[in-house]
Amino acid sequence: MNAVLEFFCVSHTFRSRGREVQALRDVSLSLSEGEVFGFVGPNGAGKSTTIKVMLDIINDYQGQVRIYGVDARRADARQPLAFVPESPALYEQFTPLEILRMGLSMYGIKRKDAGAWCMHWLERFSVAQNAKRRIRELSKGNVQRVALAHAMAVQPKLLVLDEPLSGLDPVGRKDVVDILTEYKKQGGAIFFTSHVLHDVERIADRFGFINKGELLTVRSPRELAAERVDQMLVRFNAEQQLLSSCKQLRDMEFECELSQAELPAFIAQLNNVGGHLLTIKPSVSLETVFFNILEQASR
Known part of the structure; x- marks a missing residue:
């Protein structure tokens, strides 16, 4: 399988209150097409820093990061990628339908059926009934659904999710898991973090455990079962x-x-x-x- 995401001995240090903090320490990992990688660790372990590195929000790191073989510091490396943060900051004055149409425009995607296409994804995430309401009028869970629909509408090859099921009720969690599973079957790759380990077990093909910036181990469900x-x-x-x-x-x-x-x-x-x-x-x-x-x- 083709490598979608690759980290090669990535380290990052920053200063906080006059002292140096090692946020990442020689992190190496890879993600292939059609694979789901669950990234697990306590608060402050380095999960968000890892995501910021692949998104080029942090670029003063040592080591190398590639997305489909392209250096992650290059803007075109992120063309096949869509990202949903834990707390999406969507423009509050816009509607969900406008948010999704704007996403298509930003990715340079031109479709004659753009409106119907966006409504399709809002329906998939059960927020079509709110398509023309302002984002500020929606609940946290519905805003999360809109953000996920926005990411899927641009048809990314790599989906990066930070706590994707945060704020969702049990029905919403199941719907999202079903959609992500279908996306994976179609060859999409997913890198996601979660504090809910049960969600990681349900979705991920491999688990990466990080603590204090160090990737301690990477295991598959089969290896986990054999171990236990x-x-x-x-x-x-x-x-x-x-x-x-x-x-x-x-x-x-x-x-x-x-x-x-x-x-x-x-x-x-x-x-x-x-x-x-x-x-x-x-x-x-x-x-x-x-x-x-x-x-x-x-x-």
Whole structure:
């Protein structure tokens, strides 16, 4: 497959309050056509800085970034790219329909059916009913939908999304996931960040974990599953938590992750306190792996 996005040993340092901060440290990654790359990390890890580098908002970095083989510092490198920030700053006095038509114009896209084409994407993101209302009259979730429709209307080859499901209700999240999945099947590439690890698991082909500017690991769902094959997710009823690692789901119902070797002793303990085992299933949790990686990095 052709490489859509490539980072080669990218580092970036900036000054804050009189001291130097290493925002990125030798970050190398790649993204291919038809692939979704989920970029995960805590606040301040370097996710937004990485996006700013590929968008040439930050260009005083060391290393090299290419988009379809073109140096990211060149303006034409971003022609096949569309970006949706976490909090889109759309012109409040314009309508969604005007925003999308303006996007086509800025990308130099001339279509005889421009109005119908823009309405098609507003319908796909369930905001067609607000097509002629001012942006300032819309909710945060609907503004997010308009921004996503705006990005898709220009038919990018690479979609860069910063927290794309932020502010959306469950129905909106499902709609967006379905559209992104279809886009991927058609050969589109997606690079996105998210704090909601469940969303990353649903969409991404590979996950990149970044912390303190350093890309700690890149893994696929298959690698993740193989790594967690010994771990089981146990749900049970009891009057007490039993283990400090257990998470309370509701009154007297808990959930915890255990290795297969730990299960017999735990079940015996549960029986001793009069508890009841509800379910046991294999655990393939991106969240657990994420925190394990952070813990190992801190050591």
